[in-house]
Amino acid sequence: MTPFSYTRAGDAADAVRLGAFGGAKYLGGGTNLVDLLRETIERPSALVDVAGLPATIEEREDGSLLIGAATRNAALAEHRAVRSHYPVLARAILAGASAQIRNMATVGGNILQRTRCAYFYDDEGSRCNKRSPGQGCDALDGFNRIHAILGASADCVATHPSDMCVALAALDATVHLQGPAGTRRLKLTGLHRLPGTRPDLETALEPGELITAVELPALPAGARSTYRKVRDRASYAFALVSVAAVLEADSGTVREVRLALGGVAPKPWRARKAEDALRGGPATVQAFRAAAESELADAAPLRDNGFKVELAKRTITAVLGDLAGVAA
Amino acid sequence: MAIRINGTETRAPADPRVSLLDLLRETLHLTGTKKGCNQGACGACTVLADGERILSCLALAVQFEGRSITTIEGLAGQDGMHPLQLAFIEHDGFQCGYCTPGQICSAVGMAAELARGAPSAVTTDLGAATVRFTGEEARERMSGNLCRCGAHNGIIAAITQTYAGAAL
The missing domain is CATH 3.10.20.30 (Beta-grasp domain)
Known part of the structure; x- marks a missing residue:
């Protein structure tokens, strides 16, 4: 690790004041950042520890949930309201990492975790436009089995590794931010950027801006939700494909549907084409498959990850089938 | 501090x-x-x-x-080893022993999670107040601890013997 100073922030205003200096980074649980410090991929001059900021989960009268950004992943998945009203979120978090890491990782840190692309991590041996802008991308022609099939660019094909964020995308979550210029709110789906020609710019956050909370709107009363993750081993592995789905079906008709994909794109991928194809239509396996086909029509697989296209289609179809109670 | x-x-x-x-x-x-x-x-x-x-x-x-x-x-108390340490010996829960301290600390933390009814990725009913501690639950909850010797069966046996039915 390169040298840095360490300060604990007392509150969000304190954190933003400390974080305003160039080279400062916010530290949540550290489960990703400490690793990146050790690999000298991250070289901050100062760490501002925000893990002691509010970690409360507030159930509000309108049915929404306000989650402090320092809430640990494990605490969020275990919370009674999340388990009963947002099972997609509890399942997504529990599908990620290990129990030890979920005990450490914060909600804010999970959202801002960086890709697990091996070429991004290989500082000494590989080219990476995300790590060193303009250098080139060795994943494009390398071993790219785990890489993106949607939303990638000629400069970067890395995926966003979070499970939790895929559920948050499907839940229409809003992120509360505080920065030198004040507070603002942003949809989670608008927080992460697609790589384009600048894969080093990963989010819409301004310099020094801090995630202070995540807000989940109430789901429709009849909605069901779940998360399914497909991976190389049964536990403790990143997603090859994952699907977060919220479905409200009535008498065989799709009233409302929200669908997001993980493991296939540089950001939590809200599958709006599939949603548009489904809304108001029949809740049948055929319709689910057709919607999946429409979402994946733009897929651009690389040498090693063509399997993700069919895997994503099948997983979408199966998850929606489960939620609708129709057999695949 | x-x-x-x-x-x-x-x-x-x-x-x-x-x-x-x-x-x-x-x-x-x-x-x-x-x-x-x-x-x-x-x-x-x-x-x-x-x-x-x-x-x-x-x-x-x-x-x-x-x-x-x-x-x-x-972990060991005044009167000797932690019950889980004894169970690891009884069930051959290790070979080289390198992963063992981590396995044991992890399982002790897991027991507290079970005791308060925290669900895992394989828990079918997220709303249930208590967890039925099966071998499948044990394997999922211990998936963050790898054993390269392949002592996992002994490890899971030691853990399930120690914690299954212990007021969980």
């Missing part, structure tokens, strides 16, 4: 780059906690922070000022 380690107060390192794992092993010579991968993939460095299992390799020691850490050296 100090870090409390196995009941003894320790000053946090002046250099914030020192991991909790290195503080334990290199400064305090508590070498029971092991450095396996040093990148959060193997679980060998698992310790308890205020009773919760964490990875000491992915933690800066300064993050744990004011917290209470328990390592494998702190």
Whole structure:
């Protein structure tokens, strides 16, 4: 690790004041950042520890949930309201990492975790436009089995590794931010950027801006939700494909549907084409498959990850089938 | 602020780059906690922070000022080994022993999670107040601790014998 100073922030205003200096980074649980410090991929001059900021989960009268950004992943998945009203979120978090890491990782840190692309991590041996802008991308022609099939660019094909964020995308979550210029709110789906020609710019956050909370709107009363993750081993592995789905079906008709994909794109991928194809239509396996086909029509697989296209289609179809109670 | 380690107060390192794992092993010579991968993939460095299992390799020691850490050296009581340590011996829950301290600390943390009804990825009913502690649950909940010798069957046997039915 390169040298840095360490300060604990007392509150969000304190954190933003400390974080305003160039080279400062916010530290949540550290489960990703400490690793990146050790690999000298991250070289901050100062760490501002925000893990002691509010970690409360507030159930509000309108049915929404306000989650402090320092809430640990494990605490969020275990919370009674999340388990009963947002099972997609509890399942997504529990599908990620290990129990030890979920005990450490914060909600804010999970959202801002960086890709697990091996070429991004290989500082000494590989080219990476995300790590060193303009250098080139060795994943494009390398071993790219785990890489993106949607939303990638000629400069970067890395995926966003979070499970939790895929559920948050499907839940229409809003992120509360505080920065030198004040507070603002942003949809989670608008927080992460697609790589384009600048894969080093990963989010819409301004310099020094801090995630202070995540807000989940109430789901429709009849909605069901779940998360399914497909991976190389049964536990403790990143997603090859994952699907977060919220479905409200009535008498065989799709009233409302929200669908997001993980493991296939540089950001939590809200599958709006599939949603548009489904809304108001029949809740049948055929319709689910057709919607999946429409979402994946733009897929651009690389040498090693063509399997993700069919895997994503099948997983979408199966998850929606489960939620609708129709057999695949 | 100090870090409390196995009941003894320790000053946090002046250099914030020192991991909790290195503080334990290199400064305090508590070498029971092991450095396996040093990148959060193997679980060998698992310790308890205020009773919760964490990875000491992915933690800066300064993050744990004011917290209470328990390592494998702190698990045994006045009257001998922790019941889970005895169960590991009985069930051949190790071969080389390198992952064992992490496995045991992890399982002790897991038992507290079970006792308060925390669900896992394989829990069917997320709303249930209690967890039925099956072998499948044990394997999922212990998936963050790898054993390269292949002692997993013995490890799972030791854990399920110790905790299944113990008022869970």
